[in-house]
Amino acid sequence: MAAPPRKAGRRIRVLLPLPLAEAYDYWLPADVPAGPGSFVEVPLGGRTTLGVVWEDAPEGGVAEGRLRDVIALKPAPPMHKPLREFVDWVAAYTLSPAGAVLRMAMAAPSALDEPAAVAGWRAVQPRPEGARITPDRARALEALGTATLPGTEISRRAGVSPGVVRGLASVGLIRPASMPRQAAFPRPDPGHAPPVLAEAQSRAAEALVRGVAAHAFGVTLLEGVTGSGKTEVYLDAVAECLRQGRQALVLLPEIALSTQWLTRFERRFGAPPALWHSELTSRTRRVTWRAVAEGTAPVLVGARSALFLPFPDLGLIVVDEEHETAFKQEEGVIYHARDMAVVRARLEQAACVLVSATPSLESVTNAKDGRYARLALPQRHGGASLPEIRALDLRVTPPERGRFLAPPLVAAITETLARGEQAMLFLNRRGYAPLTLCRTCGHRMQCPNCTAWLVEHRAQRRLLCHHCGHTAPTPPACPECGAEHSLVPIGPGVERIQEEVAELFPEARRLVMASDTIPGPAAAAEAARQIEAREVDLIIGTQIVAKGWHFPHLTLVGVVDADLGLGGGDLRAAERTMQLLHQVAGRAGREAAQGRVLLQSFAPDHPVMAALMADDLPGFLDAEAAQRAPGHWPPFGRLAALIVSSEDARAAERAARDLGLAAPEGEGVQVLGPAPAPLALLRGRHRHRLLLKAPRGVRVQPILRDWLGRVDVPANVRVQVDVDPVGFL
Template sequence: MKKIGAFAEVIVALNTRSTDRVFHYAVPAALQDKVEVGIRVLVPFNNRSLAGYVTGFGFPENTVNIKEIAGVLDAEPVFTPELLELARWMAENYLCSTAEALQRILSPRLLVKGQRVVKQVHPAIQAKDLESALNSLSRAPKQAALLKKAMINPGLTRKELAVAEGVSASVVDTLVEKGLLVISPENSPRRLVRVAQTSVDSNGLVLNDGQKETLDQVARDIRQGMFKVFLLHGITGSGKTEVYMQAISITLGTGRQAVVLVPEISLTPQMVDMFRRRFGGQVAVLHSALSGGERYDEWRRIKEGEASVVLGTRSAIFAPLPRPGLFVIDEEHESSYKQDDHLRYHAREVAIKRAQIAGAVVLLGSATPSLESQLKASAGGPYQLLKLTDRIDGRPLPLARVVDMRLEMKGGNSGIFSRTLVAAVNKRLDKGEQVLLFLNRRGYATFIICRECGLVLKCPRCDISLIYHRDGRLRCHYCNYTVRAPDLCPSCGSQSIKHFGAGTQKVEEEARQFFPEARLLRMDSDSTARKGSHSKIINAFRDRQVDILIGTQMIAKGLDFPGVTLVGVINADTTLHMPDFRAAERTFQLLTQVAGRAGRGELPGEAIIQTYNPDHYSITAAAAHDCDRFYLSEMPVRRSLGYPPFSHLARLLFTHEDEEEVKKGAGQAKETLKNILAGSGKNISVLGPAPAPLSKIKDRYRWQLVIKASRRDLLRDVIRESLSSLEKGPSSIRPVVNVDINPQGMM
């Protein structure tokens, strides 16, 4: 509330900790009715005009140099007191500026564009006439499927509708000519998908006893408006998604809203379809594959109360819901919920804090919970553990077989497919069933080496091997540098330059040779680079137009295809030997998740796991679908090494174009930290400095320090105290310091 004569308290939009405080500005008479808490303004600052955020009104200690606000950037508030409190918590928790946190929260709003006229496609028939129209299209299945899609999603553009169903735009034109669809121009926001306000299945499925018991416990706190965190540990195929949706229905019934996060954009099309069939036009979608305008339009719908269910990836946690009542984090263990550059927040942590502020419920779901969540859900922990131990309708978990690829080599098979896997795939294809083949590496080959002089071709900008792709080009998957693969060794001129290792492109090539009659598709970040490609691939596989789907981790979780009866893991060891203390955990989670894609329909499933480490506990536990076995093996290792979840880590990453400068800066930081800790009595250890595993990316050298402490607040305090010293001196010669609290990776 404004005080008479008070000055506006403004946080200037600078991402520096030195300016992270409130500055007071006078409000000119012409702007008195426009300046309020929650809007952005233009203010003079150090001979520049900068944007700022109005956070309150008050009086400074000294009013000598008070300047006036130059202008107002918003017609109405763009953040609420709840989101401002969240931004301040993020600044404290992740050691960033409040302005940087607000920019992250408001990023879709900052992409605002004007309205435009689009041509929208609408059904020309009523719902009661749909069955008759579909009968008339019995010999045109693509047209029938497109008409059903248009009935559920009226208002798509011609291109959007075609992409959503995975057909050409000419199919739309044919239905227009038949009088079943109509195209009309409208002033419209740029929504990726528009839906009817009525849903087709608002009641949901009948829950089994385990699901009902789980829902009852969550519903009690939702209705009471209490802050609570639940960890839902449900095996693959146990019906977690239906629990989510019925919990959302209960939340909406209380007049509040819900956010659902998924870890991969590839999961979004299937989840969107499922959620919109349940909640219709109340669903908004937020993820990075949308254009800036599309994200803004969805942000606007959410803020104005038109959309009460938000579905998206990590950044959707900042959706401007007026009264959030439920936050669902599906596959809560996934590292993709951690932002790995700039402001390094974790969406799971942000969700819990936001729920605490709003008095909301958090539902963390996973078949393979993170060790951190598992420990917090143990006796006396802050999370309440819920379990779903059976698959829907009593379906069995897929039988998993581990194939020792060392024995395959001894038997004369040096290919990427074991004889066991080839036989299993042929068996499934003969029965008309579907197969997933999983390898968490894209490209064709993982490196190129000269067998004469030993040269490995690396990216000139990054300290990493170039990946060979089937088009004959070498690519860096970190900076996108690309060059044509040489015929001769650039070092010695030898012709003995060959590519080794396997990626998804090579799996696809060999699969076409082994299974020539099968219809194949590949799903990785190369094949899904174009907009709408995720939906096109998933729709084709769902509609049984594809027999074998080959992919990376995009296909490993969340997807639900009843026709899949076999999952083949080409190489289970790709994540196991990464230089990361979480390598075993990630291997177990990934294998369990991908194996769980099989046997989700009426037919039983099978998983074949190819590995060179068949006795490793992460692989044997995944093959047995046994989380407890894995935890009993991994927890003692973590405890003995003092790693999370039994400690907290922070990573200080130093980057600079000059290798000596970055090495010098990291060394000085170590000395600063030692001086701060000397005699403090705090149980904090500093590891390093040392080059990061990826010691150069995009022409910047990288060194790191890892700080370990028993409590998170101890980490923050010592780093905050040291940052002022680390950031002194001309910015042109000192390294950039990136702070990552509890990093999910050390690369």
Template sequence: MIAVEVLTELRVQAVDRTFTYRVPESLKSWALPGARVLVPFGRRSVMGIIVERTDPQLAESLSGLKPIRDVLDTEPVVPRDLLELAEWLSERYLCTRSAAFRTVLPPGAFGKVNRYYEPGPGAGEAAHVAGVGGGVMGRLARRPLSREQLLAALGGDLGTLRTGLARGWWVERTEGQVVGPKTVQMAVPVLDKKSLQEAAERMRGRAPRQAELLTWWLSRDLDPLPVGEMARLSGVSREAVSGLVKRGLVQLESRAIRRDPGSGRDPGWDTGERPELNEDQRRALAAIVTQMEAPDHRPVLLYGVTGSGKTEVYLRAMEEALRRGRRAIVLVPEIALTPQTVARFRGRFGEQVAVLHSRLSPGERHDEWMRLRRGEASVAVGARSAIFAPVDHLGLVVMDEEHEVSYKQEESPRYVTREVAWKRAAQHGAVLVLGSATPSLEAIHLVERGRAVSTSLKERVGGRPLPECVVVDMRRELREGNRSMFSRRLQREMAQRLDRGEQAVILMNRRGYSTFVLCRACGHVMRCPHCDISLTYHRSGEDLRCHYCGYTTPYVETCPNCGSPYIRYFGTGTQRVEEELRHLFPTAEIVRMDVDTTRRKGAHEELLGRFARGEANILLGTQMIAKGLDFPNVGLVGVISADTSLHVPDFRAAERTYQLLVQVAGRSGRGDTPGITVIQTYNPDHYAIRAAADQQPRVFYLRELAGRRAGDYPPFSELAVWRTGHPEADRAARAAGSIERRLKEVMPPGAGRVLRAGPAPLGRLRGLYRHQVVVKYRQWSDVAEAFREVWRESAGLCDPEGSVSVDVAAQMLL
């Protein structure tokens, strides 16, 4: 007897384990680890995934096992390495196995689905097969059959149903929530070319439209075409196609077609050039190749100034991996970077590149995922979740802009992409490359401890200089009578650069028009009723919005607290900056990129494409425009307020400010004209701002590391944040206190430090009051078992209205 361990689709922690099922003889060839199955669970059927086959001797000793009802895949959709990775995710980040396994499954793998069957290209063969014959195929020819109907016609033989799928006797079509292949009806010739030419001549008098269609198709060498496309291209109606089918000249076949995310899009920056490497680039490539050949494959930190040609090093390293018969994954931190990155990689590797990110449709993601699974593509390019791409024979993993906060998943499983990438690379004996102009302190610490090697690109490609950085003290601007959001220096530089035909990038790291609304009579601030945050005014919709929960309320002209008309809108967001830019430079074309303008599918490509083609003079946006983008005509970068991220109540505030300023400054001066960056701030002497402007990374890193060491913050420790939420503040506080006590009871002496429970910095979110417990520890192994014990108990600490979560290796404390 064969038995399998199945993890069901259910997200309930009480059943978050595998269940053992018997495999019927007719399904044993398909019941493999990584395949989806339909299993009985109580009084219903649920979907699940086979995690492993049970030991045969153990399986024989088990009695009363329920049989799996069906295997939903002709081959496993999830490879073994991803099944192992999901188990590791669950253990490392304290999440349910269901959540971990959903992370590695193809898009839309679980959900309600109806399956129908139609004749396939091998239907003629099936008519002569015992147990199938003309009766079954005749029913299929008359109308599609459901899975239950086809099984009944086959006498309940699941094995024959699956054999028919494999041999093309019939094809499967799905309807419902599960994402599967997209199929279309293809017109395929039945007779040879000469016979069809003779048929066309005979039909000219009786069926001229059918003859016209057939003659047109003969001129295109009878290439199979989708019925709709054939009718559109030939100018003849679908009825003519149906007429040819009835005459037995054409047959219709359901065939899967690819939903290509790059189809019809030309962003305007794919050159496909292969420039000669400079000395620094050759040295960096050699360092990566050395690790490919080394037995321990240590990660490589590629530290290169902005514009130094890191991407070309990635491309050459990828060529080397592919030459060795290996494959690659390339990660970028922002979806905004994906179009340009994909264009660069497709220019070099063509259809070997598959794209994976959340802005693709579910169908596009499914098709790209399956291309990688089948080995039709060798390179996966995408945002954070692309690290789970089903890439076999992995030889290289690249994390571009490895320092970016967006590489941390904020929903369960709350993984750190750097750690997952390292784990995947280790599974395959692959090399992990961490690239950045502003490496994270964690990456630098890895090098200092000898756990990673470092290589540097110290100069820009072509010997171009780094941009000049000018810090403008906005306090002085105000004292001297300038009340504009733009300093006099920034206005002057913009006017000069635009007059010369150059482009400008303007960073304002807040969206909306005004960041809060205040009544000057009573001091009331318009706040979100569900979150501890002020509402942001959006002029485009004339409304006030919460950027955390999405709450929206109409624009107000009188104070809801006291009725006063003295309402004032304070603060600045991207919408207001855009309005002021249009007033100062009325002839300039402006592209604004923030969450509001990039919600629509394809918006990133469209907006960046306009700027790349020179159709816009100014690119204004939030941090999504601050890194990775390469536009040689940009001569000026302006930072409206360097203080936006500096005063966030988080231990990484200075690091993130420094990284953001260096990255955005690097967008200028990448062409033949030297660039300049104007940084506006009310804190011109802050060490993060000064180090960024003076291009002194060592000064910044030494000071920041000293502060982290003194406070026992990462990279010298790891943080875990246990967070409780409840509609009632006292219940959230009590639950957090219980977690604090349990952690202190079960953690080994000296394993770590449990800080006192208290309100979270953002004390209320989406209607829940939030309290938290922060734990500092040096080694995960020291606290892992204790954490797991408390995590298993945590579900009982809050009633159903509340919640408990834990963020292991937390990147922020908000």
């Protein structure tokens, strides 16, 4: 018996948001009006799933009669071509399945459905005869007028109870009606409250505005000292983007904590931006994703994942604090949002602005080589001067026994508080102590899942692994030898500094700012309010306090351990420490009063300390470049890491050995390893690393694909590829 004839249609390719390398072929019936970029529902195995029409499929491959039909077209704006090209580009660059990248661009699947209509009430005209109209009903009808409004809004406007509205419905004076869809986000007004810019700011802003108005791709590095008004400058570029009727995206490293930035934006434009970060509710994500896709979210501020949102007309991408390692995603699809922002801007023909007081050596090198334009703001805004930075040699003036604050720092805090000013102590270490050991047998409290010590969090009476989240109550006795009350904390965390400060300055009002004490936007906003209202005298914080805060009365910053971060052999250890300490120092003296920064260090002659005290960031970066260039280390060469892991230690070791034996060879190409990773056990998985190093002009992706294709990796072993790694744990 002959098979029934195929219904009219055509062969298409549909990419699914699953870890699949390629799109699948489907049959698109002629009565389903889907084109490239359309979101569709398709069968997969015994279930249905969502996908995106990627392109028409060439003839051949799966026989036409075996192709399964597209089930339905989703009522959502199609994914436009530049975003589809971006998904393909990121997948090829990072050696990730294209479907895994697409999943990031489809982060709110429920947004593909038509938003539900909101029920309201509309007045019946002409009014039914004989309907009784009381004074309250008359006020409600007047408030409703010819509009369609929800019952709660009618009650509010008329000042009547909900029962009055129900009464109007019962006598037929109003009828149910669907509310017209309102824009989810008010449109920011580019002319609402433009700031008065200094001369250098105006020149920089004009250059950025011209870049946006050109409707062409270009990258600009905007660098300026802390407090120089970089935000006001690039907000002028956002204003121009709004005037052009295009959308703008601003990426921030810590969007959940950027309350002061959001306040500044609303003051400038008279309306808040749309937000995108991990703490949004599912409903807010759905509404925001849809608004972005429909073009009704003119400005969005987000974390790195916002880069994959479906903007139909993106005119500007700003990456604020472009040097921050928070822009690097280390799990799943491994990518650097700063670098991918440049790529998306190119595909969108949009302007891209990279902003930092301490730009990365990569961006500085690109600017020097002419790939990026460069704008500088060398002076603080409003006449404020840069803080005085001094190192305290802990070998000469050590803290008292059992303490961590040296006498000169204690004296400086005393003087600052006596003047009614605020001080900050910075230590980039959460918890009470980074290590707990037994003074009887020397046993160290270690995570069972990771090669890491458990950190004591005394306030919660628990030990916590900051890598996998393993937690355990602090035991009363040593689990190794059984000695009671023998466990002692080694080294300080911010909780321990807070305890010391409470003893030294019992009258001072204190606030600890760390990711576990400031868990989200509401807590950050309240902390900022307390500090600005001078309800806090002394702030103790981790790296959270380094990012963009403006506290007018803060004049002293003390860095408890300036050497922290310099060890470990990390390629970028000195650069990161320089950036972090420079940013922290920039919190001091941002208004009229002179700021002071004291760095407690056992190595005050280190190049990082010398550069900070001399305010010579360019000189420091030149020295870093001179060290890296001869060995072709980034940004003068290419790196790619293979991270081999398994719950089976021997399987991981064998797979790493096999990859090492198959290592590629070529001019300038070098493979380092395999070697156990510094975190040799992470979340229960045994880990080994291999590092491919190549000259800058070499494309490493084909080399990596060939390398991985020559080794049979067992199913119980995972190999992650990290192109352009920024960390080496």
